[in-house]
Amino acid sequence: MSLDIRSMWNFRDPEASEATFRAAMEGASDDDRFILQTQIARTYGLRNDFAKAKEELKSLEFGLAKTSPEGQVRHALEWGRAHCSPAHPEDAITDADRQTARDANLRAAEIAKAAGLDALEIDALHMMTMVDSAPEDQILWNERALAAMERSDQPDAKRWEGSLRNNLGYAYRLAGRYDESLIELDKCRAFHAGNGNVYGERVARWMTARTLRDMGRYQEALDIQHALEKEFEADGETDTYVFEELAALYRATGDEDKAKVYDEKQKS
Template structure:
């Protein structure tokens, strides 16, 4: 079985992740080393150094033809992410770059689909929202990814549930369909609860509250955000996004003093 790079990842600390991958490459078999280097490229992409990410991928491209299907899919995915990903600022989200990414993501999907690598096939589908970025287009791609995930019997594919339902919820939110957004956010919450992911559970609650605020249900949203504030503060990890929502909520409720207080907390948290 090819190496699973997942346990080496700390997505919040790409530099540390790179160190782990570099250390693992030293004793890895050739195919595993190829996979690890695709992840090294991804660490550079997360740090917005897309030229370096492409350089790392170019270094291993000569070994592409002889790599396993899983390694090929991962190379294609990471190549796509150097052209269109959440890390890209608006200035780099050009039509040309998005079309480059489309070709790579679709090749990755087709290879993964044919090899029954469902987890990676879903990864490719869910990245297409970075290519087709209108809300209805994003919703369609996320629904395709969910249908693929729900049809799969592979546990690794089911692990996408929390992220995918969140993405569908957000697409509904952007389109102003707040009830549909909340329904999907609650599905995301249930998936994260099943997996015991505390941080993701809190994010799901935040998303629910944000749609409640958009619906005008300010008191219910306020109660959720105040609870999240207490939980994050108790962990010593104050969340500026919670402060931002609390500022909006208090302002919407006419509590100007509290809104001003949270605006100050937000400013301090973001430096």
């Protein structure tokens, strides 16, 4: 069978995703079963059970030499993620963990590039920002991933554009390169708007306002956050990140009373 891993994932519900992957293993080829098991390992990592993720991946090592390049790449990617990922508490990641993740991610990127698996190459390069987390290092890895996306004609690779530009804009802000941050975040906003991704477009605007706050352009940032607040309200939703940022902005402008209003809204 031909696997569509992306459509099988529900990242908000790793347990349900595990059930989907296990069901798909019924009648699957050896190679597809191998790939599905790497994704089951990932569901454990997303549930913070890194020991079980590693155990699952270890059980696959005997088949690495026989599996496809995609299987090898996905195994390396998940081995890296099991040691260093956004799900890990920062203080729990050791130097040895980072080195293991570095080796795995670079191996995944190399195999993926050679096999023409552009989206997986991008994923591996993007994971290097978790290993080399200094802002300038994040910029370098994000730029490499973005370059891989731009030279690809594969739809799965092109889908990375929004995430990569968001991450690059974030890294530029951390490095104090604010104008470059705004440029990337506007490209991120345009990408999501062009693809009808309302939530992604809102995140890009939130990130833009966050950069503007660091630049001291408080009123522009307030205007964006209040617009987002109204849009979420119109949808019958709230976003605590918007409230958090409005509290920080009012505090920065010296309006403690309004800051406290949004402090309370975060709690409700």
